[in-house]
Amino acid sequence: MAPGAASVRDTDWDGVRLHVVTGKGGTGKTTVAAALALALAGQGRRVLLAEVEGRQGISQTFDVAPLASVEARIAHAAQGGEVFGLSVDAKAALLEYLHMYYKLGRAGGLLEKFGAIDFATTIAPGVRDVLLIGKVYEAVRRHKEHRAKGPGAARAYDAVVLDAPPTGRVARFLNVNHEVADLARVGPIRSQADSITAMLKSPQTVVHVVTLLEEMPVQETVDAIAELRAVGMPVGGVVVNQVRETILTPKALKTAARSAISREDVAADLTRVKVRATDAIVDGLLAEARDHAERVALEHEADQVVAGLRRPTYRLPSLSEGVDANGIRELAEALVAQGMA
Amino acid sequence: MAPVLSAPVLDIDALLDDPQTRVIVCCGAGGVGKTTVAAALGLRAAESGRRVVVLTIDPARRLAQSLGLTTLDNTPRPVLSIDLAQGGSLDAMMLDMKRTFDEVVMAHAAPDKAEQILANPFYQAVSSSFAGTQEYMAMEKLGQLRLEADRNPDNPRWDLIVVDTPPSRSALDFLDAPKRLGSFLDGRFIRILAAPAKVGGRAYMKVFTTGVNIVTTAMTKLLGGQMLTDVQTFVAALDTMFGGFRERADHTYALLSDSATKFIVVAAPERDALREASYFVDRLDEEGMPLAGLVVNRVYRVSAPGLSAARALAAAEELDDIENGIPSNGRSNGSSGVSESTAITQALLRLHAVQAEIAERHQVLAKRFIAGHPDIPTVEVPAASQDIHDLVGLRAVGEALAGL
Numbered sequence: 001m002a003p004g005a006a007s008v009r010d011t012d013w014d015g016v017r018l019h020v021v022t023g024k025g026g027t028g029k030t031t032v033a034a035a036l037a038l039a040l041a042g043q044g045r046r047v048l049l050a051e052v053e054g055r056q057g058i059s060q061t062f063d064v065a066p067l068a069s070v071e072a073r074i075a076h077a078a079q080g081g082e083v084f085g086l087s088v089d090a091k092a093a094l095l096e097y098l099h100m101y102y103k104l105g106r107a108g109g110l111l112e113k114f115g116a117i118d119f120a121t122t123i124a125p126g127v128r129d130v131l132l133i134g135k136v137y138e139a140v141r142r143h144k145e146h147r148a149k150g151p152g153a154a155r156a157y158d159a160v161v162l163d164a165p166p167t168g169r170v171a172r173f174l175n176v177n178h179e180v181a182d183l184a185r186v187g188p189i190r191s192q193a194d195s196i197t198a199m200l201k202s203p204q205t206v207v208h209v210v211t212l213l214e215e216m217p218v219q220e221t222v223d224a225i226a227e228l229r230a231v232g233m234p235v236g237g238v239v240v241n242q243v244r245e246t247i248l249t250p251k252a253l254k255t256a257a258r259s260a261i262s263r264e265d266v267a268a269d270l271t272r273v274k275v276r277a278t279d280a281i282v283d284g285l286l287a288e289a290r291d292h293a294e295r296v297a298l299e300h301e302a303d304q305v306v307a308g309l310r311r312p313t314y315r316l317p318s319l320s321e322g323v324d325a326n327g328i329r330e331l332a333e334a335l336v337a338q339g340m341a
Numbered sequence: 342m343a344p345v346l347s348a349p350v351l352d353i354d355a356l357l358d359d360p361q362t363r364v365i366v367c368c369g370a371g372g373v374g375k376t377t378v379a380a381a382l383g384l385r386a387a388e389s390g391r392r393v394v395v396l397t398i399d400p401a402r403r404l405a406q407s408l409g410l411t412t413l414d415n416t417p418r419p420v421l422s423i424d425l426a427q428g429g430s431l432d433a434m435m436l437d438m439k440r441t442f443d444e445v446v447m448a449h450a451a452p453d454k455a456e457q458i459l460a461n462p463f464y465q466a467v468s469s470s471f472a473g474t475q476e477y478m479a480m481e482k483l484g485q486l487r488l489e490a491d492r493n494p495d496n497p498r499w500d501l502i503v504v505d506t507p508p509s510r511s512a513l514d515f516l517d518a519p520k521r522l523g524s525f526l527d528g529r530f531i532r533i534l535a536a537p538a539k540v541g542g543r544a545y546m547k548v549f550t551t552g553v554n555i556v557t558t559a560m561t562k563l564l565g566g567q568m569l570t571d572v573q574t575f576v577a578a579l580d581t582m583f584g585g586f587r588e589r590a591d592h593t594y595a596l597l598s599d600s601a602t603k604f605i606v607v608a609a610p611e612r613d614a615l616r617e618a619s620y621f622v623d624r625l626d627e628e629g630m631p632l633a634g635l636v637v638n639r640v641y642r643v644s645a646p647g648l649s650a651a652r653a654l655a656a657a658e659e660l661d662d663i664e665n666g667i668p669s670n671g672r673s674n675g676s677s678g679v680s681e682s683t684a685i686t687q688a689l690l691r692l693h694a695v696q697a698e699i700a701e702r703h704q705v706l707a708k709r710f711i712a713g714h715p716d717i718p719t720v721e722v723p724a725a726s727q728d729i730h731d732l733v734g735l736r737a738v739g740e741a742l743a744g745l
Contacts, residue, residue: 024371024372025370025371025372025508026370026371026372026373026609026611026614027372030613057613060613060616098559110555110556110559111556111559111560116556116559116560120560126466166371166508168399168508179466187561187562187566188562214728215401215403215728215730216401216728219401219402244695245695247688247691247692247695248685248688248689248692249684249688252684252685252688255685261685261689262682265682265683265685265686266682266685266686266689269660269682269683269686269687270656270686272659272660272663273655273656273659273660273663275648275652275653275656276647278647280645280647281645281647281648282645283644283645284643284644284645284646284647284648284693285644285645285648285689285690285693286689287644287645288643288644288645288689288692288693288696289688289689289692291644291726292692292696292726294726294727295726295727298726298727298728323612
């Protein structure tokens with residue numbers, strides 16, 4: 001942990017500096033990454049939230065201007081905490097990298113002119129991913145002041161949250177070393193890939209998976225965790241997103257599932273409070289209850305599968321108002337309360 | 342239920358029944374149910390008499406099984422147990438991107454060259470992991486299916502191809518992919534890399550020599566010499582295919598913008614998915630691609646639409662008051678005195694209120710999209726309470742798509 005950002009609570013991920021967040025498309029992985037960044041920024045910390053697919057999901061979530069390849073502050077958290085946002089761009093990262101290490105000058109322009117930059121960032125397999133994660137890697141390791149280095153020096157960020165590619169691609173994305181191994185056997189891209197891999201596989205990093213209590217997202221979560229393990233990436237928690245309230249009691253659910261709720265009783269109750277108990281309304285309410293019971297049963301099955309993964313699991317409520325900047329804060333509080341941050 | 346959308350209605354059956362419709366491309370953000378919609382369209386068209394092939398990219402396991410797709414063999418297979426009474430047929434296949442790429446190479450290069458290319462490490466990486474290969478190969482496969490379909494115009498194997506698109510990181514990558522790969526293979530940088538092997542000492546090269554040397558030196562530093570050597574070998578071997586790739590890319594693009602092709606944008610009633618849908622719609626318009634309309638998938642609907650959320654909540658509270666003997670304007674002390682059957686009615690009312698609010702939010706989001714795109718024909722598919730993974734489920738989605 002960084003000096004000056006003393007934690008008074010234990011969290012499940014103390015000592016972790018890079019939180020990678022993945023999930024199936026549509027599960028709300030960007031929302032969860034944003035909430036996690038805000039949660040980590042509590043207690044006066046500085047947190048970077050980075051995206052790598054150029055989707056501008058972060059700026060849309062926080063309702064701020066589109067992010068560039070320069071870090072910008074996007075939100076405040078409790079006790080002076082700050083969240084910075086970054087949309088990592090492979091081309092900008094490569095030019096910056098070349099500038100930093102090679103002082104290329106004229107050659108930089110030539111590389112661009114001859115299409116070499118495009119080649120390296122879009123076509124050369126794996127190089128693009130090395131550049132994208134490389135930028136995140138650099139942010140994780142960066143020190144507050146240039147001269148102050150070494151183990152005791154303050155880091156620029158207390159934590160970095162990466163809104164990573166979806167479950168289907170994440171293991172390949174993170175396994176950069178393997179991707180470039182056959183192609184770049186030596187050279188700086190290779191050594192960069194080696195350093196990145198060392199950090200990704202260290203206790204400083206965890207990969208969290210976001211899911212919904214539905215069959216497909218849960219299946220993808222199971223698959224992704226197996227794939228991450230197979231390539232030696234540290235698997236973090238499972239975040240179950242958009243959990244809906246169960247309004248019916250277990251007993252009522254059972255009755256509803258058997259379609260055994262008394263039509264007459266419901267109609268009589270409705271009449272008592274002057275709701276017109278038409279067939280359409282009474283049958284509609286009963287059908288809704290039956291559908292609800294069916295869905296709760298499916299969610300329960302999905303939940304059992306998640307429990308079988310034996311990972312720390314966090315639950316985030318479905319936001320009735322949809323996701324906006326306030327909603328993200330509500331979710332961040334839920335993550336803090338459950339010990340994720 | 343009153344019509345909820347004021348946009349023109351997307352008439353799916355008219356689209357499927359029109360013999361001029363030869364290709365339907367389903368696109369949209371990841372997780373909106375694109376594959377399900379594509380499969381449902383294919384099934385509905387087949388059962389109304391068309392000869393259909395559905396090309397899926399990465400179907401969920403159980404959906405794939407329902408279509409009989411148990412092996413990834415890159416070949417269309419007939420879907421069993423569908424209704425063939427109208428004379429239609431349904432084949433389905435799952436894309437194998439590496440194999441499709443290999444087939445392209447083998448079709449275009451002489452056998453010895455093809456072997457050289459297939460064995461090249463750079464080719465192997467490009468064909469299995471190049472960002473965009475999946476998109477390119479999906480379009481390549483579409484082109485192949487179309488050729489096969491047109492082979493015998495009097496008795497075509499297929500008269501309708503339904504394509505699911507890859508969940509691209511940037512929305513319409515599959516439109517760009519053919520161009521991108523084409524321009525890569527035609528690109529200046531590749532030419533330069535290939536130049537020493539090919540052009541030798543031609544005079545005009547001398548002008549560039551200094552620049553080229555700086556570039557190759559820098560690239561060698563960065564990527565390592567081995568990779569550049571692999572690229573050079575790859576490009577030299579691929580050289581005879583340049584024209585082929587370029588031609589195919591142009592051909593596929595022309596096929597997509599043809600009036601026999603129709604795009605259907607699929608979205609879910611969520612802010613992000615609809616934002617992506619807006620982007621798709623605008624982009625297709627910009628490219629002059631024929632857009633049939635928008636499917637808003639998984640729209641939540643209540644079964645008792647006659648009762649508003651507010652009224653349902655108020656009724657639940659009034660029941661509390663009555664059961665606890667409190668006058669209608671008094672305060673309740675909770676529902677401790679409520680009978681079991683009334684507690685159930687209250688739960689039904691509260692459940693209805695929550696669901697009516699979700700349904701309302703979906704309508705607001707859909708209306709907002711329509712307000713921004715008033716001319717786009719639209720159809721809603723109600724959310725099912727279960728995942729769809731059999732033909733019965735797909736048939737139901739098909740009916741919903743047709744507005745039934």
